[in-house]
Amino acid sequence: MLKPRTFLYAAVALAATLTLSSCAGGSPATDSANPSASQTTAAFNSADVTFAQMMIPHHEQAVQMSDDLLAKDGIEQSVIDIATEIKAAQEPEIAQLKDWLAAWGEDESSMSGMDGMGGGSDGMMSDNDMMALQDASGVEASTLFLEQMTVHHEGAVAMAQLEIDDGENADAQAMAATIVKTQTAEIAVMAELLASL
Structure with a gap:
């Protein structure tokens, strides 16, 4: 588990560095002329922007995965409960992230984007993964959901x-601290549910 996180850190750090260097025009002297630096409405930096831009599609996919599972029959109540909890937590966070980006004068999507991460290190599911979950039923669907959502979390x-x-x-x-706390707890719950299926 440590390796993907380490890779993710390196990839995001690289993306942030590239973003910063492109904003700065490669010259430290231009930093003071950076428009975002002069916005005092709310202190933020490129890491905040990257976090919001990447977390929106990430959360949206988690909500879609939860919706896909909740639309199925024959799912264990405990799995329904965790999917409902995930959806309820992440939908308001999506709205908040979008509000922040609007207040910061930033686009919701990044040029580097989720696709720029590569290798699934960000926990995003592929189209095939999403299709597999949509097509699954019963215990298979519950198992797939829990396995995929663990990686996603x-x-x-x-x-x-x-x-x-x-x-x-x-x-x-x-918000990031809340995500770490709640999703780490949910990972533990999902591990227990997987073991019980």
Whole structure:
């Protein structure tokens, strides 16, 4: 588990560095002319922006996975409960992340984007993964959901930890801390549920 997180950290750090260097025009003297640096409405930096831009599609996919599972018959109540909990936690966070980006004058999508991470290190499911979950039923669907969401959560926790380490916006860092706490707890619950299926 450590390797994907380490890879994710390196990849996001590289993306952030490239973003910063492109904003700065490669010259430290231009840093003071950076428009985002002069916005005092809410203190934020490139790590905050990257966190919000990457977490929105990440959360949206988790909500879609939960919806796909909740639409099925014959699912254990305990699995329904965790899917419902995940959806209820992440939908308001998506709205908040979008609000922050709007307030910061940033686009919701990044040029580097989720696709730029590669290798699934961010925990995002592929189209084939999503199709497999949609097509599965009963215990197979529950198992697949729990396995996929565990990987998905691990990616989110790693992304949130980067925000805690490198972000500047206090509200975004608070959300990141909440994500680390709640999703780490959910990973433990999902491991127990998997063992019981």
